[in-house]
Amino acid sequence: xxxxxxxFISAIVSISLIACGNDEPEPEIPGxxxxxxxxxxxxxxxxxSWGGTTRRMAQQIAEQTxxxxxxxxxxxxxxxxxxxxxxxxxxxxxxxxxxxxxxxVEDMESYDIVxxxxxxxxxxxPMIISTFTESxxxxxxxxxxxxxxxxxxxxxxxxxxxxxxxxxxHLAGLGLTSGxxxxxxxxxxxxxxxxxxx
Numbered sequence: 321x322x323x324x325x326x327x328f329i330s331a332i333v334s335i336s337l338i339a340c341g342n343d344e345p346e347p348e349i350p351g352x353x354x355x356x357x358x359x360x361x362x363x364x365x366x367x368x369s370w371g372g373t374t375r376r377m378a379q380q381i382a383e384q385t386x387x388x389x390x391x392x393x394x395x396x397x398x399x400x401x402x403x404x405x406x407x408x409x410x411x412x413x414x415x416x417x418x419x420x421x422x423x424x425v426e427d428m429e430s431y432d433i434v435x436x437x438x439x440x441x442x443x444x445x446p447m448i449i450s451t452f453t454e455s456x457x458x459x460x461x462x463x464x465x466x467x468x469x470x471x472x473x474x475x476x477x478x479x480x481x482x483x484x485x486x487x488x489x490h491l492a493g494l495g496l497t498s499g500x501x502x503x504x505x506x507x508x509x510x511x512x513x514x515x516x517x518x
Contacts, residue, residue: 355462355489357514361432363387364425368438368448370398370405373468373498378437380506381466384516387435392452395420412447419448421455428456433515434488436481437466440495443473445480453484464513465493468501491515 365387367378375391382389396419399405412419425431436453438445445467465481467474474495482490491513496505510516 355491357462357491358432361462361515362430363433363435363515364390364428364431365435366390366392366425366437366452367435367466368392368446368452370439370446373501374437374439377466377468377496377501377506378435380501380503381435381437381510384503384507384510385435387433388431390425391423392438392448393422394448395422406442409441409446413442413444417447418451418454421448421451425456431461433462433464434458435464435466436485437468438477438481440467440469440473440477443476445477445484449481450484453481458485459487461488462491463488464491464515467493467495469495469497471497 363382363385365378365382365385367374367390369375369378369391378389378391381387398408411417436449438449463481463485465478467477467481469477478493478495481493492509494506494509507516
């Protein structure tokens with residue numbers, strides 16, 4: 321009986337590990353499957369990163385697309401310790417704050433495609449992303465959302481970036497966990513949305 325019980329427990333643990341380990345990325349909502357991506361598009365990769373994971377993803381996107389990197393940096397830096405940072409982020413979300421950005425994109429009107437990325441904070445995009453999208457005229461541009469996340473709220477965060485840019489065309493975004501940010505996963509996504517050709 322003990323042996324059968326041990327085998328049963330081992331089987332459950334194995335199934336659980338397989339389920340948790342399935343971290344294959346998929347292009348996420350929203351989609352623009354019929355969107356024509358112009359040849360020789362000028363690309364901007366704008367991102368906010370606190371812990372460095374979103375920065376790694378943005379760097380990979382820029383490297384593979386030939387895009388220009390732009391880091392969205394707050395005038396008042398967020399706390400470097402996790403708990404104080406989450407407290408500030410929650411207060412900003414709950415008050416619909418618009419944290420000031422200390423730098424600006426030069427010649428935004430020249431870009432055809434704008435990737436906008438961030439970590440998931442309190443189930444959505446950090447409020448500094450709202451500041452960024454409200455600072456520029458993105459009408460008629462192709463916006464591509466991306467995010468990094470620990471466990472969940474990926475789709476909600478991608479959707480928020482789309483909702484912040486209602487007059488733009490959108491391609492399917494991508495959310496990745498820290499462990500799945502790599503050149504292969506990003507290359508697959510970029511080819512699927514036709515930003516990078518085969």
